[in-house]
Amino acid sequence: MARSYVLDTHAFVFMLAAPKKLGARARTILERVEKGDGSAVLCAPVVAEVLLLRGLGRVGVGLADVRDCLANAPGLRFSPLDLNALDEFAALGAIADPFDRLIVSVARSLRAPLLTRDGALGASSLVETIW
Numbered sequence: 001m002a003r004s005y006v007l008d009t010h011a012f013v014f015m016l017a018a019p020k021k022l023g024a025r026a027r028t029i030l031e032r033v034e035k036g037d038g039s040a041v042l043c044a045p046v047v048a049e050v051l052l053l054r055g056l057g058r059v060g061v062g063l064a065d066v067r068d069c070l071a072n073a074p075g076l077r078f079s080p081l082d083l084n085a086l087d088e089f090a091a092l093g094a095i096a097d098p099f100d101r102l103i104v105s106v107a108r109s110l111r112a113p114l115l116t117r118d119g120a121l122g123a124s125s126l127v128e129t130i131w
Helices: 009-017 024-035 043-057 063-072 085-092 098-110 119-124
Strands: 002-006 041-042 076-079
Touching: 002 009, 002 024, 002 098, 009 024, 009 043, 009 063, 041 043, 041 063, 041 098, 043 063, 043 076, 043 098, 063 076, 076 119, 085 098
Parallel strands: 002 041, 041 076
Antiparallel strands: none
C-alpha cells in the first residue's frame, strides 16, 4: 500500500473508539496504518473538531488520545495546515461546513484520498473518498 490517506473526523474517532463502525475498506487501511504498513494523515482540522465535539460531550476522545494514537500508530502522522491547503480552502466555497472544507482542502493539497463516510463529499467529486 504505497498511497497515503487523509482521515476525516468520523474515521479518526471510529478508529480509536469504535473500529467496527468503520467501513470495510477504511478499516483495512487503518489497521495497516496502525501496524506501520500504510500511511495516513491526521490533519489539524480533524483534531480541532474532535476537541470541539469533546467539549460538547458528543465524543469521548480527547487530546491525550490523539497524542497516544500518533505515538503508537507508526503509519499515522500529524499535519498542520499549510499554505497549499489554505489555497485549496479558498477555492472550495461550495462546501459550507468549515471543518469539512478544511479537511477536503488538506486531502486535495496532498493529492490523497479521504477516508470518510460522508456521502455528500464523495458525490461532490472534489476529492476521492473511501469508506
